[in-house]
Amino acid sequence: MANGKTIGNVNVLDIRKTSEETIGSIARISNANVVLYSPATASYLSRLDLGNINASIEVPADVELQTTMGNVHLTPGKVDDGGPAVFRLVMGNMFIEASRETSEFLRAISGLVVMGNIYCPESLAPALESKIKQLMGNLRTYPDDGTLIIGTLELTDSFLAGSEVSQGFVVTGSVIAMEPMAQALREKVDYLQVSGRVLCAEENAEAVKAKLRGGEGGVTVVPSGYRLRQGDLLLDAAALGSLDQGRIFCTGTVRIGEDVQPEAAERGLAGLRSLVMIVCPDGLKDIVATRLDLVADRAIFYEGDLWLFDGEHTLHASRFEYTEGKATALVTGELHIDPDVEPATLATRFAAVHNLGEIRCSPEQMGAIEARLGMQEGELLGSTQEEKEDFDIGNANVLTL
Amino acid sequence: MDTAEQRAGIVADLFEQSKESLFRYALTLAKTIDRADDLVQEAFLRALRHAGTLERMNRHQRDAWLKRVVRHRFFDEERGRKRDQAAVIERVRRAKQPLYVEHAPALEDIIERVPERYRTVIEMRYRLGLNSREIGLALGIPSGTVRSHLHQGIQWLRDEQKASIR
Numbered sequence: 001m002a003n004g005k006t007i008g009n010v011n012v013l014d015i016r017k018t019s020e021e022t023i024g025s026i027a028r029i030s031n032a033n034v035v036l037y038s039p040a041t042a043s044y045l046s047r048l049d050l051g052n053i054n055a056s057i058e059v060p061a062d063v064e065l066q067t068t069m070g071n072v073h074l075t076p077g078k079v080d081d082g083g084p085a086v087f088r089l090v091m092g093n094m095f096i097e098a099s100r101e102t103s104e105f106l107r108a109i110s111g112l113v114v115m116g117n118i119y120c121p122e123s124l125a126p127a128l129e130s131k132i133k134q135l136m137g138n139l140r141t142y143p144d145d146g147t148l149i150i151g152t153l154e155l156t157d158s159f160l161a162g163s164e165v166s167q168g169f170v171v172t173g174s175v176i177a178m179e180p181m182a183q184a185l186r187e188k189v190d191y192l193q194v195s196g197r198v199l200c201a202e203e204n205a206e207a208v209k210a211k212l213r214g215g216e217g218g219v220t221v222v223p224s225g226y227r228l229r230q231g232d233l234l235l236d237a238a239a240l241g242s243l244d245q246g247r248i249f250c251t252g253t254v255r256i257g258e259d260v261q262p263e264a265a266e267r268g269l270a271g272l273r274s275l276v277m278i279v280c281p282d283g284l285k286d287i288v289a290t291r292l293d294l295v296a297d298r299a300i301f302y303e304g305d306l307w308l309f310d311g312e313h314t315l316h317a318s319r320f321e322y323t324e325g326k327a328t329a330l331v332t333g334e335l336h337i338d339p340d341v342e343p344a345t346l347a348t349r350f351a352a353v354h355n356l357g358e359i360r361c362s363p364e365q366m367g368a369i370e371a372r373l374g375m376q377e378g379e380l381l382g383s384t385q386e387e388k389e390d391f392d393i394g395n396a397n398v399l400t401l
Numbered sequence: 402m403d404t405a406e407q408r409a410g411i412v413a414d415l416f417e418q419s420k421e422s423l424f425r426y427a428l429t430l431a432k433t434i435d436r437a438d439d440l441v442q443e444a445f446l447r448a449l450r451h452a453g454t455l456e457r458m459n460r461h462q463r464d465a466w467l468k469r470v471v472r473h474r475f476f477d478e479e480r481g482r483k484r485d486q487a488a489v490i491e492r493v494r495r496a497k498q499p500l501y502v503e504h505a506p507a508l509e510d511i512i513e514r515v516p517e518r519y520r521t522v523i524e525m526r527y528r529l530g531l532n533s534r535e536i537g538l539a540l541g542i543p544s545g546t547v548r549s550h551l552h553q554g555i556q557w558l559r560d561e562q563k564a565s566i567r
Contacts, residue, residue: 151435251428
């Protein structure tokens, strides 16, 4: 490596006023989201060893820069951060609502860089577009009369009943419409412009689809009679005991507990769906499988103990030493198998390895893992040297050189 | 790779083929639909910037590439969240700790050493107890600039402190 400082993991690197001497002292710049340079420092870019730079933007050195780390919401009564800045850099989404103030704000700024999405009323879009120097996301315009909802919109019958007129909703997140209310949807919703997903009860599906305008996400229809459960769900003996022929539609992973008896599963569950997967002890397979839609959903029936690797993990030999019997590994995150684990141990102790994430191991261990592979939707890679870089300067939001 | 149109076409095809499986994977990690959607969107934005690389890959390699982007982005965010939490805990811990430093320099002495361009906002913030907006109004500068000067002034003090320890 050349002599000099290495700089990494910087959101905004500002070299507009830097000197030749400073540039000469830098060996490498890695992982910078945006590099700002001025006409006077433009020639320095070619001299820098730059890696993983998302954007480099010219901004005159004398222009005042205002950076926002996070979302910016320009509403009629409030233009954030105390007023317009000369050059705005937004490291997040920008939500703009139609008003005189927001229109003036857009006129006053000299330039705009947004590392996220912009939601903008149609009438302001031309003014906005003339100011955008860089947009690392989408510009989503919406009708001026649309009601902008940031995040998730949960539509209920009472919510719609409270509205006297039909209105259009522009939703940056998801829409949930689980209460049966097809009539109210037809009468009180003019249109739905949704960036995320729509989750709706089967009874509402037709009405919701008729109102969707330019939707990008999909529509997930929850079958009639199913209760929606958001996030992961553990159905252990206690949880199942409270159900009587329950039908559950879960947006996360469903795990059926090892303490569940076949009779309890038979009595408690009538139907089970998951957008992610259903993980169930092999001993309950005969009953639980009949409650699932095995064509639409992903199900894993496991033998022995369940070892979940959903984060960044290293599997050491000691884990096998302090446990007994077979285990099933389910990898959704990143698993590194330490060289101290004997391939024979992997082959004998794992009943199955389901890989939805990433497994790194030695070539010898790989053979053992492959012999036990069940679901393979991830990556199985040979161990390599860690490629982590050490930075002299790193993890900065805004760095001015 | 010739044109932006071709690049967009490759990514559009990839989006149609892989969006659902990628969403399902993102949901496995992220747990919430909105966050999973964000991860998927970021992965395809990144795909747009690397369309040339993706063009040379087969279907399986492209899917693996997209998943890797989602996974790395998710873990980066998680690490950032943990760092932020640790910083907050550390600040609370320090705030609760009694100050046993002998001959601790007076606030006036500390502020006097700060360069002129930062000193005013630091004085207004820590001596007068004004917030960024109030300081901005008083000085006629945006509150973002106030915060930036505060941050840089405090950073200058930290650097000074480190230098004095050495």
